[in-house]
Amino acid sequence: MKFTAALALPLLAAAAPASEPTSNPNFGVMAVRSASPIHYLQMNAVGQKFYLGGKTASYCPDQVTHCPPGNQTIFTPGGSSLDVNVPGGQQVYVDPKGALSFTQAHSANIPAGSAIGPFVYSPDEPWAHYSFNGWGASGFMACPTEDSRWQVFAAIQNATVPKGDVEECLGFSALALPYDGDVPAWQYI
Numbered sequence: 300m301k302f303t304a305a306l307a308l309p310l311l312a313a314a315a316p317a318s319e320p321t322s323n324p325n326f327g328v329m330a331v332r333s334a335s336p337i338h339y340l341q342m343n344a345v346g347q348k349f350y351l352g353g354k355t356a357s358y359c360p361d362q363v364t365h366c367p368p369g370n371q372t373i374f375t376p377g378g379s380s381l382d383v384n385v386p387g388g389q390q391v392y393v394d395p396k397g398a399l400s401f402t403q404a405h406s407a408n409i410p411a412g413s414a415i416g417p418f419v420y421s422p423d424e425p426w427a428h429y430s431f432n433g434w435g436a437s438g439f440m441a442c443p444t445e446d447s448r449w450q451v452f453a454a455i456q457n458a459t460v461p462k463g464d465v466e467e468c469l470g471f472s473a474l475a476l477p478y479d480g481d482v483p484a485w486q487y488i
């Protein structure tokens with residue numbers, strides 16, 4: 300299934316998917332928080348962090364013959380890493396400020412004081428959900444940035460958010476949309 304808002308909206312309104320889904324698939328994430336500016340925005344990897352809306356940031360070296368499009372942010376089963384070709388992969392973690400983050404390609408470096416999980420994929424019907432349950436959090440929130448984007452944080456009161464006030468953040472439900480296409484990106488940047 301392609302992961303686009305245009306495609307997912309009619310699917311959301313329809314009944315459960317026709318084909319039997321894999322119980323633990325790769326997936327993309329869409330935020331659900333009705334009557335809010337983040338409702339139905341896709342989660343995108345940008346600058347080793349994640350944002351709702353906007354575009355995925357990715358890179359593929361010239362010497363790679365068949366570069367994937369790199370325009371969708373897809374997690375591997377369970378949500379502890381990203382679905383990439385780059386050797387070593389890219390791990391997902393929550394940084395010491397509470398920001399959902401991913402490792403740079405060719406580096407396993409995760410800052411001290413980060414949480415590497417638990418990330419949880421719940422295969423609820425009809426739609427699965429993705430969550431971070433470390434530090435007593437139950438899921439994610441989106442916080443406004445100075446440049447008018449929504450950055451993804453663990454839903455914790457003590458997060459250090461871009462504009463300083465955690466009360467401005469919106470908790471959201473992270474819908475996990477199964478993805479069964481080719482590896483979507485060489486690496487996220």
Ligand SMILES: *[C@@H]1O[C@H](CO)[C@@H](O)[C@H](O)[C@H]1NC(C)=O
Nearest residue numbers: 301302303304368369370371
């Ligand atoms: C990604 O790029 C490919 C190739 O340009 C295009 O066919 C596809 O529709 C794009 N997908 C998304 C989700 O933007």
Ligand SMILES: *[C@@H]1O[C@H](CO)[C@@H](O)[C@H](O)[C@H]1NC(C)=O
Nearest residue numbers: 395396397434455457458459
């Ligand atoms: C927030 O509080 C939790 C629970 O007290 C603690 O484990 C965690 O390190 C703190 N995280 C941040 C980002 O300050």
